[in-house]
Amino acid sequence: MKKKDIIVIVVLCLVIGIGYFVYQMFQGEKNIVEVYYKDKLIQQIDISIDKTYTFEGSYGKFNLEVKDHQYHAVDVECPNHDCEKMGWVKEGSSKTIMCLPNEIYVVQAETEDAF
Numbered sequence: 001m002k003k004k005d006i007i008v009i010v011v012l013c014l015v016i017g018i019g020y021f022v023y024q025m026f027q028g029e030k031n032i033v034e035v036y037y038k039d040k041l042i043q044q045i046d047i048s049i050d051k052t053y054t055f056e057g058s059y060g061k062f063n064l065e066v067k068d069h070q071y072h073a074v075d076v077e078c079p080n081h082d083c084e085k086m087g088w089v090k091e092g093s094s095k096t097i098m099c100l101p102n103e104i105y106v107v108q109a110e111t112e113d114a115f
Contacts, residue, residue, distance in 0.1 A: 031091055032109045033071060035064065037102075044109065047071055047091055057102025064097075064106060071106070073097050 035043045035055060045053060047066050052074070055062045060077025069091040073083040078101040089095045091108075098105040 031069070033066075033106055034109045036105050036107070045071075055102075055104055057099060057104045059101040062099050062102045062104045071097075073099065073106075076102070078102055 031046060031048050033045045033047055034041055035045065035053070037055065037057065042055065043053070045064070045066060047069055050067045053064045053066070055064070057078075059079075061075075062073065062077070062083075063075045064071055065074045070088045072088045073086065076084055076099055078099055080101070083097050083099040086095070086097050089097060089106075089108075093108065096105055096107050
C-alpha cells in the first residue's frame with residue numbers, strides 16, 4: 001500500500017466514527033419500554049424502576065421483570081417459553097421480546113427530547 005492509500009483509509013474510518021457518534025448522540029435515552037398486546041399499546045414501563053409486571057395474554061400470563069435498567073420475560077404461561085430464552089435486554093438495545101402464543105411483545109421506545 002502506498003502512503004496515500006493509508007491516509008484515505010484513516011480519513012474514511014474517522015468520518016464513519018464521527019458520523020456514528022453523532023447519530024448515537026441524537027438517538028435519545030431508551031429508558032421506556034412499550035408492551036403491546038395484539039398490536040395495541042397496553043402499557044409503557046420505566047426500566048429505571050425495579051418491578052415485576054404481569055399481563056394477561058391470549059394463552060395465559062406474561063410476566064416482565066425489570067431490574068437494573070434491563071428486563072426479561074419470566075414465569076410465562078405458554079407452551080414453548082421462547083420469550084424467556086431471550087434473556088435480559090439492556091437499556092438501549094434494539095432487541096424485541098415476543099411471546100407469540102400470548103400475542104404480547106415488548107420493545108424499547110425512544111424519547112422525543114433527543115434534540
